[in-house]
Amino acid sequence: MEFTSAEGEQKYAALVRAADRAVIGLDFDGTLSPIVDDPTRAHIHPDAPEVLVDLAQVVAAVAVVTGRPARQALDLGGLEEVGNAIGEAGKELYLFGQYGNERWSSTRRRIVSPRPPHGLATFLRDLPRALRRADAADAWVEDKGLAHAVHTRRLPDPEGAFERLLPVLRDLAARNGLVLEPGRNVIEVRAPGMDKGKAVDTLAAEVGAGGFLFAGDDLGDLEAFDAVTALGKDGMPTLLVCSASDEVSALVDRADVVVHGPEGVLGLLRRLTADARAADARSR
Structure with missing residues (x-):
């Protein structure tokens, strides 16, 4: 301490x-x-x-x-x-x-x-393409019900994949009225407010x-x-x-x-x- x-x-x-x-x-x-x-x-x-x-x-x-x-x-x-x-x-x-x-x-x-936020279904539809764009197709996507979290920890280069994904997912979240929350090798997308x-x-x-x-x-x-x-x-x-x-x-x-x-x-x-x-x- x-x-x-x-x-x-x-x-x-x-x-x-x-x-x-x-x-x-x-x-x-x-x-x-x-x-x-x-x-x-x-x-x-x-x-x-x-x-x-x-x-x-x-x-x-x-x-x-x-x-x-x-x-x-x-x-x-x-x-x-x-x-x-x-x-x-x-x-x-x-x-x-x-x-x-x-x-x-x-x-x-x-x-x-x-209830789950509006826009989440569209975000999920477009997520696989976004993962491929960031060369992170094998990232683990966690379904939280009200949100989805994309984990890069299991990838060969977790930090590099995280940095590539961050701007791509931020843009995708914004287009669907969602907010993005970065963490330790994880990016969560959820409703605002x-x-x-x-x-x-x-x-x-x-x-x-x-x-x-x-x-x-x-x-x-x-x-x-x-x-x-x-x-x-x-x-x-x-x-x-x-x-x-x-x-x-x-x-x-x-x-x-x-x-x-x-x-x-x-x-x-x-x-x-x-x-x-x-x-x-x-x-x-």
């Missing part, structure tokens, strides 16, 4: 003092689960359920905000069981899937999801947050970082955490704290839990 500045340490201390009113927002891939070649096998870190349940007892709410479909995140993370345990502590676990287009919580227990920043704003308003921590690892988390930064400018204690890796460090320059992967994220959450309990004991 490394603070990026003295201000980062001060922001952490302020969040500890406000822990009982704080929301903890967490990305899934690269933050709670390791990045793997097959996204369908990206199970949550084995220590994460215990850490999240313990954390929930000292904060206002815990939320997972991910680009994955909600059902997939629930299964890979064992989050329904985690939600049960958090509920027993009188708190709530929230899940925002597909960048906030899908919602689930440990009290409602039902995934709320809109929702992103992780809006999910942060929704959470903060619904919970009545008096503090907000967000931990992420990639470009898809930038909107969440922007939203948390705006909350901080309004006087709320906030903390931005980058789960960095040797592969990607897109958020390092924006973060207050840099940790290494899911192990580092969980270490930070353990420390926050312990420090919040200690602060509460001292105030009694």
